[in-house]
Amino acid sequence: MSICQYRSDCLKEYPGQFSTPAVRKYVHDLSREMGYHLNTITRALHDFVEVGVPAIRFAQKTNGNNLLNLSTIATFFSGVTASTAQYSYASNASTLDWMTNLLFFGSLVLSISAAINSLLGLTWKHAIQ
Numbered sequence: 001m002s003i004c005q006y007r008s009d010c011l012k013e014y015p016g017q018f019s020t021p022a023v024r025k026y027v028h029d030l031s032r033e034m035g036y037h038l039n040t041i042t043r044a045l046h047d048f049v050e051v052g053v054p055a056i057r058f059a060q061k062t063n064g065n066n067l068l069n070l071s072t073i074a075t076f077f078s079g080v081t082a083s084t085a086q087y088s089y090a091s092n093a094s095t096l097d098w099m100t101n102l103l104f105f106g107s108l109v110l111s112i113s114a115a116i117n118s119l120l121g122l123t124w125k126h127a128i129q
Contacts, residue, residue, distance in 0.1 A: 077107075
């Protein structure tokens with residue numbers, strides 16, 4: 001049973017009581033006040049559809065593009081770091097060479113993890129949409 005049917009069934013309990021001028025005036029004033037609120041809600045929904053929905057779409061598209069750009073940059077840095085570590089890996093003569101190799105491998109681990117993280121975020125974002 002809908003709310004309108006429920007209210008009309010409830011009104012059947014009060015036959016003849018809505019014919020007095022005071023009750024008619026009250027119902028008329030109440031409908032005018034409800035009409036004002038409904039018009040306000042309608043304008044707010046119209047503004048939301050006109051402004052809010054395109055803004056949300058733009059934010060979602062920008063967020064996806066940012067994740068894609070982050071993934072691309074992290075993959076590029078992973079390649080650069082792997083190439084550089086490949087050249088310096090053979091030299092272990094001094095402590096400085098050893099520390100340089102350690103930093104290259106640390107950078108490689110972090111850039112690969114950043115690429116994986118952004119790809120997971122991008123995959124998750126596409127799965128939600």
